[in-house]
Amino acid sequence: MSLATFIAQLFAGLGLAFVLFFTAAGLNLVWGVLGVMNFAAGSVYMLGAYLTTSAIARLGASALGWTVALFAVPLAVAALGALAEVTLLRRTYREEDENRQFMITLALSYLIAGAIVLVFGTHFRTVSLPGALEGSWSVLGATLPRYTVVTIVLGLLVTAAIWFGLQRTRAGLLTRAAVDDREMLSVLGVDVDRLYSAVFAVGVGLGALGGVLIAPQGAVSSNLETTALVPAFIVVVTGGLGNMTGALAAALAIGILQSFATLRDATLAQLTPYAVMTVVLLARAASARLGWSVAGVRLRRSATARSSAG
Amino acid sequence: MRRLAYGCAAAMVLAALALGGCGSSSSGSSELASGAPVKIGYLASLTGFCSTFSQEYVKGAELAVKRVNEQGGVLGHKLQLIVRDDKATPTVGVSQARDLVLSAHVKYLAGTCSSAVGKSVEQLVANPSHVIYAVGVSDPTVFAGGPEIYAFDTIPTAKVEGENAAAYIRAHPQWKRIAVISEDYSYGYQVTAAFKKAMAGSGQSIVSQDYVPAGGSDYAPYINRLIAEHPDAVYSTVITEDTVTLVKEGLPLGLFAKTNFFGILDYATIDAMPKPPVGVEGYTFYPSPSIYHTPFARELEALGGAVANGGAAGDAFNQIQLIAQGIAKAKSTDPTKVREALAGATVQTVQGDVEIHKCNHEVAMPIAMGRVVGPNHTLAFAHFEPLTLVSTDKYLEC
Numbered sequence: 001m002s003l004a005t006f007i008a009q010l011f012a013g014l015g016l017a018f019v020l021f022f023t024a025a026g027l028n029l030v031w032g033v034l035g036v037m038n039f040a041a042g043s044v045y046m047l048g049a050y051l052t053t054s055a056i057a058r059l060g061a062s063a064l065g066w067t068v069a070l071f072a073v074p075l076a077v078a079a080l081g082a083l084a085e086v087t088l089l090r091r092t093y094r095e096e097d098e099n100r101q102f103m104i105t106l107a108l109s110y111l112i113a114g115a116i117v118l119v120f121g122t123h124f125r126t127v128s129l130p131g132a133l134e135g136s137w138s139v140l141g142a143t144l145p146r147y148t149v150v151t152i153v154l155g156l157l158v159t160a161a162i163w164f165g166l167q168r169t170r171a172g173l174l175t176r177a178a179v180d181d182r183e184m185l186s187v188l189g190v191d192v193d194r195l196y197s198a199v200f201a202v203g204v205g206l207g208a209l210g211g212v213l214i215a216p217q218g219a220v221s222s223n224l225e226t227t228a229l230v231p232a233f234i235v236v237v238t239g240g241l242g243n244m245t246g247a248l249a250a251a252l253a254i255g256i257l258q259s260f261a262t263l264r265d266a267t268l269a270q271l272t273p274y275a276v277m278t279v280v281l282l283a284r285a286a287s288a289r290l291g292w293s294v295a296g297v298r299l300r301r302s303a304t305a306r307s308s309a310g
Numbered sequence: 311m312r313r314l315a316y317g318c319a320a321a322m323v324l325a326a327l328a329l330g331g332c333g334s335s336s337s338g339s340s341e342l343a344s345g346a347p348v349k350i351g352y353l354a355s356l357t358g359f360c361s362t363f364s365q366e367y368v369k370g371a372e373l374a375v376k377r378v379n380e381q382g383g384v385l386g387h388k389l390q391l392i393v394r395d396d397k398a399t400p401t402v403g404v405s406q407a408r409d410l411v412l413s414a415h416v417k418y419l420a421g422t423c424s425s426a427v428g429k430s431v432e433q434l435v436a437n438p439s440h441v442i443y444a445v446g447v448s449d450p451t452v453f454a455g456g457p458e459i460y461a462f463d464t465i466p467t468a469k470v471e472g473e474n475a476a477a478y479i480r481a482h483p484q485w486k487r488i489a490v491i492s493e494d495y496s497y498g499y500q501v502t503a504a505f506k507k508a509m510a511g512s513g514q515s516i517v518s519q520d521y522v523p524a525g526g527s528d529y530a531p532y533i534n535r536l537i538a539e540h541p542d543a544v545y546s547t548v549i550t551e552d553t554v555t556l557v558k559e560g561l562p563l564g565l566f567a568k569t570n571f572f573g574i575l576d577y578a579t580i581d582a583m584p585k586p587p588v589g590v591e592g593y594t595f596y597p598s599p600s601i602y603h604t605p606f607a608r609e610l611e612a613l614g615g616a617v618a619n620g621g622a623a624g625d626a627f628n629q630i631q632l633i634a635q636g637i638a639k640a641k642s643t644d645p646t647k648v649r650e651a652l653a654g655a656t657v658q659t660v661q662g663d664v665e666i667h668k669c670n671h672e673v674a675m676p677i678a679m680g681r682v683v684g685p686n687h688t689l690a691f692a693h694f695e696p697l698t699l700v701s702t703d704k705y706l707e708c
Contacts (some may be wrong), residue, residue: 005538008563012530019528061584071531122365124551124615126558130586132630136562143537145562146531220553221362223525262531263538266520267494269531 001263004141009259015148017255018155019210024235024247025162026206032242033199034180035098036089039105041207042229043112044081048073048211049220050116053125056215061128073212074205081204082197084108089200090193093182098232107267113225124221133216135142151213158209166244175199179242207232227232240284250276318696323573332626338415340440340644347390348643350375350633351410352626353421353431355398358433360423361527363550363622367421368393370623371615374630377609386636387643391630392416396427404428404434406675411439417645418442420629423622425449425496432461442645443637444629446498453670460649462671464628465621466595468497470705471574472504472645474593475545477573480512482543485570487517489541491532491556493548501547517541522548522556531554533563546573550620557587566590575682577693586682586692593679593700597624597660601697602691606631606660615691624660632657632666632673644670669708676701 023045030038038044051073059065088108092101128134129147136145166172178185178195186192210228235254239246254273261269342348352371355364375389378548383389392414398404403422411434419441421426428447435441436459443461450467453459466474479488490505492498498521506516520541522532523529533556533559536544548556553575560566566587575592577600586693598619599607610618610627617623635658637643652667665674680694688695 002538005534008534009531011533012528015530016528058528072586122362123620124362124554124582126554126582126584134562134585136564141564143564145530145559147562164490175379177423218527218529219551221525223551224527227525227527262520263535266522266532266535270494270523 002141005263007140007142009064009263010143011142011144011148011152013256013259014152014155014252015249015255016259018151018159019213020231020235021155021248021251021257022210022213023157023207023232024239025159025234025244026203026210028203028236028239028242028244028247029162029206030200030203031236032244033175034089034093034116034196036092036101036105036200037098038203039102039229040108040112040226041232042227043109043116044077044207045211045214045228045232046220046222046224047116048077048114048123048208049215049224050120050211051076051208051214052215053120053127053220056127059160061130063130063132066130070209070212077208078201078205082201084195085197085200090196090309093196100306109225113222116222124219126219127215129216129246148215154213158206162206162244171195178225234273234277238273238280250280264265314632315602332647332703335599337527340646342387342417342643346387348387348633348637349392349414349416350418350420350630351391351407351414351416352391352393353403353406353419353427354393355423355427356393356395357397360398362550363620366613366617366620366622367423367618367626370600370610370626371420373609373613373623374627374634377636378630384637385643387637389630389634391502396422396424398422398424398427398624400426400430400516404430407431407434411435411441413583416441418444418633420444420633421626422447425452426618428452428461432459435460438643441694442633442648444632446629449500453672456633457653457669457671459671460645462652462666462673464625464632464673464675466675466702466705467672468500469504470508470672470702471547471595471677472706474700474702475501475510475547475572476505476508476512476595477678478591479509479514479545480541480671482570483513485542486514487539487541487543487568489518489520489536489539489544490516491518491520491522491536491544491546491548491573492554493552494522495524498524498547505545510573513662513688522552524552526552527555528559530559530563533560533565537568538566541569543570543572546571549574550576550579554583557583557585561585561587576619577691580682580693581616583692586684588682588684590682591679592682592694593677594621594694595675595677596621597659597675598678599624600691600693602661603701604658604660604662606658610660611685628659628661628673631659661698665703667706667708670706672701672706674701674706 027041030036052069055069089105133147136143235250237249254276258272261272332416341454354368379388379472380596396406397441425447428445429452432452435443438526446465448468450469492502520532538636576594577598599610613623636648636652640647656663656665676699680697683695685691
C-alpha cells in the first residue's frame with residue numbers, strides 16, 4: 001500500500017465515520033437520557049437528506065444556500081421531533097412502557113417514510129455542492145475530496161460541541177442528572193418534561209444533520225433509511241449504550257477499518273461493522289470493563305443502579 | 311388419524327387437479343369467451359427493494375393497456391391489468407402469481423424487477439399452468455429451458471450485457487489493465503462472470519473486481535481501491551441511483567480522469583446528475599424515447615421525461631405489447647398458441663421491431679452506446695453523442 005493510498009483511505013474512513021457518528025450520537029442521546037430506543041432514527045436521517053434537496057432547490061447550491069440548509073434542516077427536524085415527543089412519547093416515561101415506546105418510534109419511522117414518498121415521490125433526488133467544495137486537494141500524492149475534508153472538520157466541531165454541551169453547561173449537567181434521578185430533579189424545580197423534549201429534539205436534529213451531510217455525496221432515495229439505521233445501532237451497541245465517547249470510538253473504528261478492509265476484499269469489508277461489534281461484545285463479556293467506557297461520557301446508568309434507586 | 315391422512319391426500323389431489331386443469335390446453339379450450347377481457351397479472355415490487363421505480367413499471371403497463379384498448383383491444387377482447395405487489399421476494403411473487411392464475415384466472419403474467427422472483431414465477435408457469443409470462447429480468451437461467459418455456463424476456467440478459475461490454479473493451483487492445491466494479495447482488499455477479507468469460511484470451515488482464523453494496527451511500531473506499539490498481543479502463547455495471555453516487559464521488563477522486571470509464575448509464579440517471587460524467591463512454595438498453603424515435607417511444611413521452619427516459623415504464627410497455635401482439639399473431643387467446651406464434655416472430659417495441667429468438671424466447675433488444683455529452687442543441691439534457699445502436703443478435707445463442 002502506498003502512502004497516497006493510505007492517506008486517501010484514511011480520509012475516506014473518517015468521512016464515513018463522522019456521518020455514522022451523527023446518527024449514532026442522536027440515537028445514543030435519546031436512549032441514554034430518555035431510555036427510548038428510537039427506531040425512527042433512520043427515517044429522520046432520510047428526512048434530513050430529502051429536506052436538504054428541497055432547501056437547496058429553493059436557496060441554490062451556493063455557499064449561502066448550504067450554510068442555511070446546514071442549520072435550518074436539523075432545526076426544522078428537531079422541532080418536529082420535539083412535537084412528536086410531547087404528543088406521543090411523554091406519557092410513556094412515567095409508565096416505563098418500553099414496548100409502547102418501541103411501537104411508537106417504529107410507527108413514526110413508517111409515517112415519515114410514507115410522508116416522504118407522498119411529498120417527494122418515488123424517484124431519487126440529487127443535489128449539488130457549492131463550487132468551492134467540488135474538486136479535491138492533493139496531499140502527499142493522495143487525492144482528498146474537499147467535501148470529505150469539510151465533513152471531517154464539521155464532525156470534529158459537532159463532537160466537541162456535544163462534549164462541551166454535556167460536560168460544561170448547565171443544560172448538560174441537568175441532562176446527566178436526569179439520567180440518575182428524574183424525580184429528584186423534578187422536586188428541585190427543574191421542568192423535566194421540557195428537558196426531555198429538548199434532549200429528544202437535539203437527538204433527532206443530530207440524525208437529520210447526518211442526512212444533510214450525506215445528501216450531496218450521492219442519490220437521495222428511500223434506501224437511506226436502512227443504510228443509516230443498522231450501522232447506527234451497531235455503533236451504539238459497540239460503543240456501549242449511553243456512552244457518547246464509546247460511540248465516537250466505535251464509529252471511528254468501524255469507518256476506518258471498513259475503509260482499509262476494502263483494499264483487501266471489497267465484499268468482505270461490508271462485514272466490518274458486524275465483526276467489530278462481535279469482537280467488542282465478546283471482549284466486554286470476557287472482562288467487566290474495557291476501560292474506555294468508564295472514562296467516557298456516560299449517560300445511561302447501569303441496570304443495577306436503576307433498580308437500587310427504585 | 312387415518313381420516314386425517316385421507317383428507318390430506320384428497321386435498322392434495324384436488325389441488326393438483328385444479329392447477330393442472332388451469333390453462334392446460336390438453337384439458338379443453340383455453341380460448342376466452344367472446345367479449346371477455348384478457349386479464350394480465352402484473353407483478354410489481356411496490357414495497358421493498360426496487361420499489362422506487364416499480365411505480366414506473368405500473369405506469370408503463372397501464373399506458374400500454376390503455377393504448378391497446380383505445381384501439382379496440384385485441385381480437386375483440388379488451389385488456390385488463392391486475393397489479394399485485396411481489397415485494398421483490400420470491401415466495402410472495404409466487405404466491406401472488408399462483409393466486410392470479412387460480413383465483414383471477416389470468417392466462418398472462420408480466421412484470422417484476424427481481425430476477426429471483428422472475429425465476430420462481432417462470433418455474434410456476436412452465437408446468438403445468440401454461441401461462442405466458444413477459445418479464446424483463448437479467449438472469450439468463452430464467453430462459454434456459456428451451457423453446458418449451460412460456461416466459462419471454464424483454465431486456466438483454468446479464469450474459470448479453472457482459473459479452474457486449476467485453477466486445478467493446480476488446481476493441482481497445484491498448485487497454486491492458488481492466489478493473490470491474492459491479493453491484494453486490496445477482497445481476498452484478500452474472501454480468502461480471504459473462505464479461506470475464508468473454509474477455510478470456512484477449513491478452514487484457516482484469517486487475518480488480520469489486521462489488522459495491524446496492525443502495526450504498528459511500529463508495530469512496532471502493533473507488534480509492536480501484537484507482538490504486540492503476541487500471542487502463544474501468545467497466546461498471548453499477549446502475550440507476552448507485553451510479554449517481556459512483557459518479558459524484560468518483561469525479562473529485564479522479565476516477566474518470568485517471569481511467570477510461572465504460573459503464574451502464576441510462577438517460578434518466580445521467581439527466582438527474584448535477585454534473586454528468588461528460589466524455590465518458592456509456593451504454594444503455596433502457597427503452598428511452600430520447601434514443602428511439604418510434605411510435606411507441608412517442609407514446610411513452612406522455613408519462614413525462616423522467617419516467618419515460620427511465621427503463622421501467624418502457625420495459626413494462628413492451629411486456630404488455632408483446633402479449634397483445636402475440637395474441638394477434640396467434641389469432642387466439644390460447645397461451646400455447648400465443649407461445650408458438652411469438653417464438654421466432656418480430657414484434658414492435660419501444661426500441662423498434664425486434665426478433666424473439668425461437669430457442670430461448672429472448673428478445674434481441676439493441677444496446678445504445680455513446681460518449682456522454684452535456685445538454686446541447688440536440689437534447690436539453692445529458693445524453694450520448696454520437697449514438698450507436700448495437701444489435702445483440704450475435705450474443706443470443708441457440
